[in-house]
Amino acid sequence: MGAASLISSPLLMAEQLDVEKDTLKFGFIKLTDCAPIVIAKEKGFFEAEGLQVEVVAQPNWKQLLDNVITGELDGAHMLSGQPIAATIGFGTKAHIVTPYTLDLNGNAITVSNAIWEGMQENDEALQSDTPPHPITADSLKPMVVEAKEDGQKLPMGMVFPVSTHNYEFRYWLAAAGIHPGMYTSTDLKGFTDGDIELSTTPPPQMPATLESGKNVAYCVGEPWNQQAVTKGIGVPVVTNYDIWKNNPEKVFGVTKQWADENPLTLIAVTKALIKAGKWLDETSADGSLVNREEACRILSQPNYVGADFDVIKNSMTGFFYFQKTDKRPMPDFNVFFKYNGTYPHYSDGVWFLTQMRRWGQITEAKSEAWYHETAKSVYLPDVYRKAADMLVAEGALAASDYPSAEYDGYKPATADFIDGVSFDGKQAIKYLNSHKIGNKDPE
Amino acid sequence: MSFLEIDNVNVGFGPVGSRTEVLENINLSVKEKEFVAVIGFSGSGKSTLMNLLAGLQLPDQGEVRINGEVKSKPGPDRGIMFQNYSLLPWLSVFENIELAVKAVFPKMSKSELEEHIMRYIGMVKLTPARDKKPHELSGGMRQRVSLARTLSLKPEVLLLDEPLSALDALTRSELQDEILKIWDEDKRTVVMITNDVDEAVLMADRIIPLTMSPAATLSDDFVVNMPRPRDRHTLNDHPEFMRLKSEITSYMMGINQESKEGTKDKLVPMPKVTPKDFDPPSAAPKFSHLQEKSMSPTSGS
């Protein structure tokens, strides 16, 4: 194998951009949805773009964001809400942008055994090894009411104030008329007026808090729901796929300043991520995901996610255990590329903004225009498009794999929510006002 | 005439009113190249006296003069040899002396320095131990290092603060001889503090008892009129030695008794010791003078 044959190798076929910075450091949290970043590194997609990348595990989301802001990291695996919250100044203030959505779905809500029994008592239909889905919080409500009458608020856990988990959990509860609590300028924990108390818990501690009764339910990514099943301490009742079909989960974020200083590098990174996402979602003729097992093996290395291969495999290869007896195919539990999932849609940003306003993280009413301006200042579809166009030119991507040039960044209105409320990204305030519980603003 | 003088010195502590005097009304004059021993019980303020001489402590009243010059600070012109050697334990024999010599003779060249130091190490017979650390040496050897260090500074006055009291009898006599020999070869003014009458008689030209503290004072001196070199082996048979020894001992005992009884005004009966067959002309008046004095209150003034 000589140098001549090497040039024809597909990896180096890519036309390398003249990047501003070729040695990069990206941060991630030990969750399976960091996969695109890890895969882009391990499968040589970054290399092919002429980038030497180091990926470093971060202890928590706050630290990760701080490290991106201080420049210790060039970019990172972030919660979708993080760039938006940082940009509008909820929590740490910094202008963060994202050209790429890493994945869709991937979370679930798990309740303790006691709560599950209670829910089964309240709803006959649940008294089965394979209850019908989706399961709403309706059967949970009587217990919440009862506890509240006893002067207690049921404690529940989520990952981070601006995480998708927080909004999904609140959405699920509110859809059944359970008030999850409001954030106010003085209540940064979001307990005000709540029927329950939803507080932050680091993912690895979720199962332990469930077992000790510190939380009676939690919403978290994998492998922490599957672990509750394996240990027999709780039952996942609903995945976020059921709460909002194909919701955006994590993004790749960099600071605005970094993006401005390294425009070509950002495009090169995006190219590599697109390739990684596509590789992760590659299917064989019969529709099974062909590369997931290899991906799981890479992720199970201790310097990446580090969980047992079997555990990671459980959630990433298209199945989900709701109970030990209840294994269901969930081909879309982790989506890394399909459904234009990785494209940075403005409407995704608008949805998170409406949720932040709904629960009071944004303390005052904003104009309709503000929602769109903010979303547009965070999401960078132009970068994505440039990267994708280049990949098409190189033959690594089909033009049908991403939205066409006419696309305005707003997904069509959809009612794929557990409560059937329709969301049209172009009408933020109208959507905000269509919810029963939460802040409402004049249109 | 006198080379070293202590003039009406008082030292004490405590606030005015309830002041306790340690030394009171101290007067001392030492001639050049004279060897004076101050003898006293432990706790009588000997060390305070030595500190005064060395300049480590200032008198509350009065002054210390050397060669007519008032001394208020310590300095290498008064070489002091401490009871517990005061060697720096992290330095070897050579380095200990080197530190001192360098400080006092900063202009000495390297080879001169080495030669100078080695001469004094040789003088105290420690040449083989030049690189040993103090903790590797016996007490006697340490004191010799201390002696060498003191001598190497070529002080005008040598102050010996109970230099031998921590040593065993054999080492002690050995060192006594050595100090005497060195002093003999290169005479200097020496003030030695001791609690050993034999030692004082053996070594000194003049012996001055220090009364008990508080408010200790120097009483009148005993002159040792014995020829040098003095031989310790024959000394015991020397009538003058015997006489002085017993006289001083009795005197000291008397002081002690007095102090114990808490009264200083009481008369101290001095034993009438008659010399056996030795009656030097100068000794008698001295002795009678002492007798006379001792009849009066010792610290009456």
Place this chain on the structure above:
Amino acid sequence: MKLLSKIKYPLLKLIDISGFKVLDPPVRLMYGEEPEKQVRDILRYMLLPIVFVLACVVVWNVAGPKHKTKSGEVPTPSKVWTAAQDSTRFKNRENEKQAAFLVEGEVREQELARVKAELLKLEESAANLKAQSAEVTLKGQSEMDAKILPVKTRLDELKATLKLAKAARKEELVALADKVSQGSASGESLIALVEQDAAEYEKEKARLKSINDELDAIRDNPPAAVKKAQLDSNKIADEVQHYKKRIDYLTTGNRSMKVESAKEKELTAAAALKTSATGADALKQAKAVVSNRKKATSTLEQEYPRAATIYWQTWRSVATVFVGFVLAAAVAIPLGIMCGLNRIVMACLTPIISIFRPVSPVVWLLIFQIVIGAFFPDPDEHPLFRFMNHDNNPLAFLKTNPAMIFSACTVAMCALWPALVNTALGVSAIDKDHLNVAKVLRLGFWSRLFKIIIPSSLPLMFAGLRISLGVGWMVLIAAEALSSSDGLGKFVWDEYQNGSSQSFANIILACFVVGIIGFALDRFMIVLQRMVSFDDGSSTA
């Protein structure tokens, strides 16, 4: 023989200085000195402790697995040993990949051929094992199903009967309630019946639960053969993946190959430039020449991006604690000397020392992150990091970064106090005679300081530094865990986050590594302390 007897006393002295008194009897025994006494000492002070430690390991081995925790059971010594081996294998793999990345020319081709051949063999056995594992799993599954079936039937039957019983009780309750409302039965009897119903319900739940537990027990314990087959198959699949990655690094990922390809492209572009038809095309080709030329040179300097191994993390921790310790000493010793020399300085500093000494390292870390973080707005461009991470710097492998500085500062802040207090004590407790010597010699301030005061307080100073280093090492692990600065602390935290079946064993492994390094550091300080102490070392026991 002569040499042997010559080194006896130096050897014994070395043992004494290093504080390994335990080794004294065997050495003396070797020289035949009082054999009986030495043998007795060996038995007492060497063998018995060893036996005791072994006994502890046995107790651990037996008691550990009995204690079930929320994250699995306590790993046995052998599991910890396996974890250590796995960590080593991980390191070796990194080494192999690094070697593959760097290898050039003919050697590369030979290596590639060798790895490919091995991979072929591996893949074959991997396929075999996978088939085997599938077979065993299937068999195991049917075994389990067979076990589950009767229990499950029992459960279903019970559920059915209980449902009936519940319905019957409900009917009874309704009937009695009707009677009560008509006045033909007492309210008390209804209350009693409600209570009885609740009690029955609890009993039923308990019965159901016991059967469910039985089911869980069966499901949780698949046949050992299945577990083993899966484990083996997994292991070899892992190996296969590693070999594939190595091949990547030997071909497309290889540094020399990347340089080659950039040069090749440069040539192509240069050729194209000569034949370019339009100005735009010429410009494009010229740009390609420049960028590929740049690429070739920058690739030449590329390093293999090593993943963090426990070995590297240990080094980094030691480096961090050393930096922190030096910082602490640099502040504590001058301050301590000033405190010891001057009572006013001491009085001024005492309140500060008293208030800050008990503050937790976590608080310091957060403060330093905020305060010191401001000095590194752009870590990549900061001169300190550029210098530390420059290719020619032998310390570049430590990958110095702000997080490391924060951790080091936290270590320094917490390690400061023992050194400071002890130095102050050492200086103020200096022997009066030594000071008198200085006075008599009329030493100036500086020579008094350097020739008398500092040497005299060295033993206490070093005793303080030794405590400082111990404190620093303990603090460091916590600081690294929190600041995600690479090191043993981060290793532990990462393992905790990983939550894999081996995490617990890895945490215990880290516990031993931390302990052993801490012990070594302490010994190191003892040796230093003995070397500066001028007495016979008895004060440092």
